[in-house]
Amino acid sequence: MLSPYARYFTKIFPIYQKECPDKKASEISRLIGEEWKKLDPSKKQTYFEEAQREKLVLARSEVLPEHVEAYKESLKAYEEELKQEKDKTLKIYNIKKISRR
Numbered sequence: 001m002l003s004p005y006a007r008y009f010t011k012i013f014p015i016y017q018k019e020c021p022d023k024k025a026s027e028i029s030r031l032i033g034e035e036w037k038k039l040d041p042s043k044k045q046t047y048f049e050e051a052q053r054e055k056l057v058l059a060r061s062e063v064l065p066e067h068v069e070a071y072k073e074s075l076k077a078y079e080e081e082l083k084q085e086k087d088k089t090l091k092i093y094n095i096k097k098i099s100r101r
Contacts, residue, residue, distance in 0.1 A: 001054050004047035005036055 002010065009032055016028045023031075036044075 001058055002051060004044065004051045007047045007050055008032070008036055008039075008044075 009029075012032050012035070013028060016023070016031065017025075020028065
């Protein structure tokens with residue numbers, strides 16, 4: 001996931017490279033950093049929102065399938081335990097019922 005600044009940097013860097021082909025990458029990076037610091041907060045907000053959206057999408061796509069599978073496995077194990085307990089309870093109930101006769 002890219003930070004808001006990294007998003008800005010990756011968008012602007014190629015533009016600077018075309019406009020200033022004689023400048024080194026380190027010089028361009030420094031210029032972009034200075035420009036980011038001076039950038040209007042409302043323009044920065046766009047990059048923060050994009051980063052937040054990406055974070056949410058990644059959280060949903062990476063975490064949920066993993067948790068869903070683990071949940072399904074634990075649910076199967078729990079259902080099996082319940083079935084065994086139910087069978088034990090029925091056996092005990094049937095034994096008591098038969099002995100009363």
